[in-house]
Amino acid sequence: MEEKRIPRAWIGQDLVLCRTGTEAWELVILKEVNELGIAYAYKSGEVRGRSVFVPWTSVNWMRPPIPEDQEAP
Numbered sequence: 001m002e003e004k005r006i007p008r009a010w011i012g013q014d015l016v017l018c019r020t021g022t023e024a025w026e027l028v029i030l031k032e033v034n035e036l037g038i039a040y041a042y043k044s045g046e047v048r049g050r051s052v053f054v055p056w057t058s059v060n061w062m063r064p065p066i067p068e069d070q071e072a073p
Contacts, residue, residue: 008033018060
């Protein structure tokens with residue numbers, strides 16, 4: 001059995017994502033990971049549920065959310 005490594009192990013999970021060039025973060029669902037970048041769906045706002053692809057150069061950091069993230073506006 002192949003062990004899934006981060007970030008592939010996070011596919012299908014909620015994540016906090018910070019994109020390059022901003023300090024703001026977004027709550028997303030990770031959909032796909034490949035050598036080019038990641039695809040995710042927004043969890044809130046006007047674009048909730050929409051899928052987006054971003055190249056690795058646009059990803060500053062990502063991590064699983066903590067309870068305080070879920071309460072943020």
